[in-house]
Amino acid sequence: MAIEVVGGVYRERCLRPSWDQVYGSAGRAAEAIATMGTPVVLHSFLTDDAREAFEDRGALLGTLSVKGPRTDELVRFVYMHDLAVPRIYDAPKQGRGVLEVSAEKAVRFGMLDGDAKVHAKWAVYDPQNIREGRPFAENGSTAERLALVMNSFEAAHMAGMHGAHPSRSAPALAAEQNAEVVVVKMGAQGAYVWTASEQRQVPAYRTKRVWKIGSGDCFVGHFANAWMEGGLRPWEAADIASRATAYYCETQGFPTAEHLANHGTKPVSVSEAYRSGEPRQVYLAGPFFDLMQQWLVEQAVINLEDMGLKVFSPLHDVGLKGDRSTIAQKDLQALRDSQVMFAIADGVDPGTVFEVGYARALNKPVVVYSERHQGQESLTMLEGSGCVMCTNYATAIYSTLWEAAAL
Helix, strand or coil: CCEEEECCCCEEEEEECCEEEECHHHHHHHHHHHHCCCCEEEECCECHHHHHHHHHHHHHHCCEEEECCECCCCCEEEEEECCCCCEEECCCCCCCCEEEEEEEEEEEECCCCCEEEEEEEEEEEECCCCCCCCCHHHHCCEEEEEEEEEEHHHHHHHHCCCCCCHHHHHHHHHHHHCCCEEEEECHHHCEEEECCCCEEEECCECCCCCCCCCHHHHHHHHHHHHHHHCCCCHHHHHHHHHHHHHHHHHHCCCCCHHHHHHCCCCECCCCHHHHCCCCCEEEEECCCCCHHHHHHHHHHHHHHHHCCCEEECHHHHCCCCCCHHHHHHHHHHHHHHCCEEEEECCCCCHHHHHHHHHHHHCCCCEEEECCCCCCCHHHHHHHHCCCEEECCHHHHHHHHHHHHHCC
16 A cells, blocks of 8 residues: 655755755655655645656656646755755745545655645654644544654754753653654754654764755654555664665665665764763864855854864854964964864965864864865875864764764
């Protein structure tokens, strides 16, 4: 029996890395499940082009079919980079209506262009809204066996427990929404899986490359498939989902069961100090002499802080004016006080190179981000001294998180 996936299909465009595809939460989860060999029915509001795209994918996979009313345009998400907050276009103010689905097994996503009402024996629900996620049953949806999947911020916010650990927010959500399972994603710490009889933590998995857009949709699809179709225990299903998400982040593709079995990946190493909430400071090294350089530094501060890291940025915390000796001493003290360095090496700024050398002399982990100079002689000393070298921005940010989490 097919899994019915209900939610948004949207056009996604990312400027760097380049990406222009029709997916959205429901579309991506449906294809992820179908690629594993499970029959799937995708329900969404679809333009003719979007319907044709998914019908073509269904013809290739042999396990994916499409249903849903026609619409004239899709909601569009436009990203500067894959960790950026997207600009959203063509989201209807009034919504396009309600998709109603009755099924044995269903996956429901929160939607921007309408709503989805589900009646199922098994259901997995991702509210898909950081600050305004709606409880599963609020719109009349029902399920005999319900699993909720969300990140730690969403879980705490929906439970009315700002900043709470999932060990507190998960049982509260389960009681409020009559859920059998609550899965809370925790970044480098993996996912916390709650049931009334068992609570387990499954790891995140480290990858050589990170493609962030849609990773959460992939997790939901694989968890639902493993739990509802595969009959695995919730924590086992969450571990499969974590492995499959790592494959997606590394390849931008969906694994088959064979791919997943053969894809070697290691869990992110997380220290007890990090688990206990001890702060981790990142020293942000990089040139900031013009607007473009300052913009990139600002993006890095935002994205690193979003990962829960404390950031020391010479641009923000010391500034450009003052006695050079005083500036240097403040920067070097901050570097000594930091656990890890994120270094922007494009331009091969002498100050940045000096700071990297100072950090390595102190045996501090250094993640170097450089799109222009990777493999060139100008970075020989950085590569040769054990720095983590990244040509991709999201990969560099996540590598910094993983290095910090291990300390």
